[in-house]
Amino acid sequence: MNHFYGKSFLQESKFSATELNYLIDFAIHLKALKQKHLPHHYLEGKNIALLFEKSSTRTRSAFTVAAVDLGAHPEFLGKADIQLGSKESVADTAKILGSMFDGIEFRGFKQANVEALAKYSGVPVWNGLTDKWHPTQMIADFMTLKEHFGKLKGLTLAYVGDGRNNVANSLLVTGAILGVNVQIGAPADLQPAKDVIALAQQAAQQSGAQLLITTNPQAAVTSADAIYTDVWVSMGEKVDYHQRIDALLPYQINQQLLAATGKEGTVVLHCLPAFHNLQTSVGKQFMADYELSALEITDEVFQSSRSLVFQEGANRMPAIKAIMAATLGNLFIPDALFK
Structure with a gap:
């Protein structure tokens, strides 16, 4: 069979x-x-x-x-x-x-x-x-978390940034199904759609997962075992880059946000590609009018021992x-x- x-x-x-x-x-x-x-x-x-x-x-x-x-x-x-x-x-x-x-x-x-x-x-x-x-990404993501923590149920996963893209949608629903608490931090106009939230809430009722969707990035990462982010502008999306960067800068994964989890063992995930430095022409274009060296995640965090992004990518x-x-x-x- x-x-x-x-x-x-x-x-x-x-x-x-x-x-x-x-x-x-x-x-x-x-x-x-x-x-x-x-x-x-x-x-x-x-x-x-x-x-x-x-x-x-x-x-x-x-x-x-x-x-x-x-x-x-x-x-x-x-x-x-x-x-x-x-x-x-x-x-x-x-x-x-x-x-x-x-x-x-x-x-x-x-x-x-x-x-x-x-x-x-x-x-x-x-x-x-x-x-x-983005379902194939989810098997790799939760595989990475299971390899690292030895379990999934009861973990708390925070996602910060563009909260209504495909990765955020999938993380919210998959986490809810698996009994992983999911906390999303995003501006009000970049939070998951109602139908996605409804699917997640329905799954959470069965699994016992706790879900939080908030505009407060510090609240979103509180007690998180893992923090996840993605690029701020999705492929093919036509937006005002200045407006998007202004809206999402408070959600950048940096040392301060990592410390806000209150946990020493918090790991960091990113589905890649990531604008963590100035080594890409697209990244430079996005950051040209800002005194920034990174967007959604700083290079310091991206390259740190907390980061599982390359294990995640290989998975x-x-x-x-x-x-x-x-x-x-x-x-x-x-x-x-x-x-």
């Missing part, structure tokens, strides 16, 4: 705490197999389509290496190669790709597109990121590997585990 076989992985709220914990633990197991150079070709002979409307470093690399490690062949299709909704409907594209490939990854803008791919392709579809959700690969192997591999997973 394989409880996950044939399922798509489109958003976290469609999965239970037991299922998400299984994927996290399976990812940790697959990471160990890789480190010991033990083969795990669960997808031998499979062909995987990697659809990218948005550019990518970690997601593309993780899916490619994960597929190869599992014995599958990945085929990259960039925005110049796919015509989703422009020259060809998503449904038509899905039917053709589903007839040629055994699984499809999609990284793009509309959540409706990844859902249509899953509906019409007839094969498992994995959400590599949309404007609404994207085993996390994605676990998702693909569980949903497409011929694994024996007793259904009794999920009752």
Whole structure:
């Protein structure tokens, strides 16, 4: 039996705490197999389509290496190669790709597109990121926390910055499902949408997780075991950069905010890329009119022993590997585990 076989992985709220914990633990197991150079070709002979409307470093690399490690062949299709909704409907594209490939990854803008791919392709579809959700990132994030703390339930995770982007949405809902307390600090107009909050509250009622959404950054990080942030302007978003920076500077992860947790063992997470110094042209452009050397996180914190960002980034690969192997591999997973 394989409880996950044939399922798509489109958003976290469609999965239970037991299922998400299984994927996290399976990812940790697959990471160990890789480190010991033990083969795990669960997808031998499979062909995987990697659809990218948005550019990518970690997601593309993780899916490619994960597929190869599992014995599958990945085929990259960039925005110049796919015509989703422009020259060809998503449904038509899905039917053709589903007839040629055994699984499809999609990284793009509309959540409706990844859902249509899953509906019409007839094969498992994995959400590599949309404007609404970032579920593969969540398996890596909570995997990192479990590796570090040895548990998840009862931890407190704070997120500060742009609180209504895909990462904040996913952290709030996933944390609530897993029994992790989630505290979001963001300006009122950058807080999660009502439907996202409703999903999280519903999950929290079952798990016992405590949720807090506040405009006060110090209150948001109080007693946090981990503080998480993301870039202040999402890919493709058209905003007034000056207005956004002015609004979010109080939410920058720096030594002062880290101290406000009241805990010595608080760790720091970031899904990357991060504007923690002046070593990027985009970062320099954002900071040109300010006397700043960093935006959402200071270099001092980013490079410190508190930071797990590179462990977190590397964990994207085993996390994605676990998702693909569980949903497409011929694994024996007793259904009794999920009752």
